[in-house]
Amino acid sequence: MARPTIADIADRAGVSKGAVSFALNGRPGVSDATRARILAIAEQLSWRPHSAARALGASRVDSVGLVIARPARTLGVEPFFAHLVSGLQSGLSAHSISLQLLIVEDTEAEIEVYHRWHSEHRVDGVILVDLTVRDPRIDELKALELPAVVIGGRGGKGALPSVWASDRDAMLAVVEYLAALGHRRIAHVAGTPNFQHTQRRMRALRDAAPRLGLVDAPSLPTDFSDAEGAATTRKLLSQAVRPTAIVYDSDVMAVAGLGVAMEMGVSVPGELSIVAFDDSILTQLMHPALTALSRDTFEFGRQAAEVLLEVIAEPGTTINRRTADPVLTVRESTAPPS
Amino acid sequence: MARPTIADIADRAGVSKGAVSFALNGRPGVSDATRARILAIAEQLSWRPHSAARALGASRVDSVGLVIARPARTLGVEPFFAHLVSGLQSGLSAHSISLQLLIVEDTEAEIEVYHRWHSEHRVDGVILVDLTVRDPRIDELKALELPAVVIGGRGGKGALPSVWASDRDAMLAVVEYLAALGHRRIAHVAGTPNFQHTQRRMRALRDAAPRLGLVDAPSLPTDFSDAEGAATTRKLLSQAVRPTAIVYDSDVMAVAGLGVAMEMGVSVPGELSIVAFDDSILTQLMHPALTALSRDTFEFGRQAAEVLLEVIAEPGTTINRRTADPVLTVRESTAPPS
DNA sequence: TGCAGGAGCTATACCGGTTTATCACTTCAG
DNA sequence: CTGAAGTGATAAACCGGTATAGCTCCTGCA
Numbered sequence A, B: 001m002a003r004p005t006i007a008d009i010a011d012r013a014g015v016s017k018g019a020v021s022f023a024l025n026g027r028p029g030v031s032d033a034t035r036a037r038i039l040a041i042a043e044q045l046s047w048r049p050h051s052a053a054r055a056l057g058a059s060r061v062d063s064v065g066l067v068i069a070r071p072a073r074t075l076g077v078e079p080f081f082a083h084l085v086s087g088l089q090s091g092l093s094a095h096s097i098s099l100q101l102l103i104v105e106d107t108e109a110e111i112e113v114y115h116r117w118h119s120e121h122r123v124d125g126v127i128l129v130d131l132t133v134r135d136p137r138i139d140e141l142k143a144l145e146l147p148a149v150v151i152g153g154r155g156g157k158g159a160l161p162s163v164w165a166s167d168r169d170a171m172l173a174v175v176e177y178l179a180a181l182g183h184r185r186i187a188h189v190a191g192t193p194n195f196q197h198t199q200r201r202m203r204a205l206r207d208a209a210p211r212l213g214l215v216d217a218p219s220l221p222t223d224f225s226d227a228e229g230a231a232t233t234r235k236l237l238s239q240a241v242r243p244t245a246i247v248y249d250s251d252v253m254a255v256a257g258l259g260v261a262m263e264m265g266v267s268v269p270g271e272l273s274i275v276a277f278d279d280s281i282l283t284q285l286m287h288p289a290l291t292a293l294s295r296d297t298f299e300f301g302r303q304a305a306e307v308l309l310e311v312i313a314e315p316g317t318t319i320n321r322r323t324a325d326p327v328l329t330v331r332e333s334t335a336p337p338s
Numbered sequence C: 001t002g003c004a005g006g007a008g009c010t011a012t013a014c015c016g017g018t019t020t021a022t023c024a025c026t027t028c029a030g
Numbered sequence D: 001c002t003g004a005a006g007t008g009a010t011a012a013a014c015c016g017g018t019a020t021a022g023c024t025c026c027t028g029c030a
Helices: A006-013 A017-024 A032-044 A051-058 A079-093 A107-119 A136-144 A167-181 A196-211 A226-238 A251-263 A281-285 A297-313 B006-013 B017-024 B032-044 B051-058 B079-093 B107-119 B136-144 B167-181 B196-211 B226-238 B251-263 B281-285 B297-313
Strands: A063-069 A098-104 A125-128 A148-151 A162-164 A186-189 A245-248 A273-277 A291-294 A320-322 A327-329 B063-069 B098-104 B125-128 B148-151 B162-164 B186-189 B245-248 B273-277 B291-294 B320-322 B327-329
Touching (some): A006 A032, A063 A107, A079 A297, A125 A136, A167 A196, A167 A245, A167 A273, A186 A226, A226 A245, A226 B281, A245 A251, A251 A273, A251 A281, A281 B251, B006 B017, B006 B032, B017 B032, B063 B107, B063 B297, B079 B098, B098 B107, B107 B136, B125 B297, B167 B273, B167 B291, B186 B226, B226 B245
Parallel strands (some): A063 A125, A186 A245, B063 B098, B125 B148, B186 B245, B245 B273, B273 B291
Antiparallel strands (some): B291 B327
């Protein structure tokens, strides 16, 4: 028999459809003996619920969504999303929830997707990444009453639930280490300034500068591309007085920066120390291998999944779960200044 | 009104549910005037079909699946999948079909997913990647009668529909170029030998060697990891008589190989030319930038989506669509041997 | 003995669409 | 003028589950 339905099971068990539904969902209404019999038959027929039928009846689809609004070409190289997605799936599959992934060009398209998903009942909730400063998505999602969890940005008051790690502490760990090595001129090649995490990192550096006795600690915004990472590095290294260390907001930019240093004959780590936010195979492939800030992105995703499921189960709850701080993995690209 | 249904539309239009369904799906049974009226009302109420309801009624879910069976850590760096997914989505979204993406550890888990998807009616069809030599997935999918399209491997007789580019021609383009530069000792750091594309590339090189007068043209299998790529390179460069050119089956391995060359003081491209199968930002970030074989992976995905939709619409049709050949992008890592 | 209450189950409505059988009405050929 | 075919619609069944009202026993207690 191809694709048995609960009616088939009901027939064989000699009970009603309703009883079968009760038994299969582990809810009261049938005796233990009957339940066992029904479960055995379901098992034997290798029955699986028809997802659409269940969705229609139970008005929940057992599926959550993730929209990534970045140009596809910048996506592949960063392991961040691949790891995040794996982690999400790991957290979701335990509850047999599936993940809808969509890559779009910009935030406008992203919001449109939320509207469509909502009106077509395609997801029970969504995960938000790359939070910007006054993020338009938050109000949209609230208006839609679509459960959502923000990744990476702590929600303020009345904000959405979130899963986050401290960008501030991460940046402090980096600059305190560099300062301890003796660096006093540290530059920061930042990401897009309208991302909240970029802002937080910039602020952390600015705040820490006086305490650490930094002479100069500029944060230079970029668009996260390797091209701008390289250009910014070139500018920094062309100054009369160069920074002795540069912190990059992504591994791709750090690699591009290393290339510029080599091209300009600036030795790393002899004349310049380099640190990358976000670790990946990229940083390890370089010569010298790059000192980097490693986060457990997989675990991040797992936790986000958990929180989202809680929010879906109990709409209105606001959870702000802080995850483990990133750790600084020191490799060959950092040393005391000469 | 929140989330209007076709019953609401039927009410306002003063017609039956059935008429509304006909009108909205562009099928005969209603007059043009009525159709226009219904469409206008649907538009005004911003109605969207409830995906589960439609799936239940029409026994099709407007969703296709892609399972990637690779350890998550090796995934992120290769832009291949990110571009493929983007391309797939681009081809699918035109028909309002969504993509289910799942990352699993191994083929066994992948097959299990197909069974689940099938019995839960979660997808109308699937995309297959990383075809192996006697791939167990093919028989499974045939048994399930789940429409499928193979990416990258041309199907033989009685095989599944496919979208492919010629690995053979690609490899020939590379070695013919290297031979033209004067190289006679060309090594090939290959991928996993049970992947069909690895086999085809190895065979292409072996076949072309005599014609091009190659003295030595070994293909050395690896597991596609940077570690084995490096180790294999180290072995090659430690031989008494070194190859003057190495072709790598992935960009990650090529980068690792470049690192080994630098570490061993072998100048690139002076003493060693390097070519990478698969182009990405990685190859461009290197110094020297790597000559690479670029494929339009996005377009690849788009075509795969098209073919899959055709197969779903007309099960049984076997399409083997060949896509544009990869082109060799020459950068700084190749030169005549010294 | 009568009745409340609960366990165990059935029958049925329902979710929001699609599909089919049927019907009224028009048109046109014979 | 009649019958056949076609058009534009309706009503109802259906997809495969879930949710709920209600029914039948059985038990316990007054």
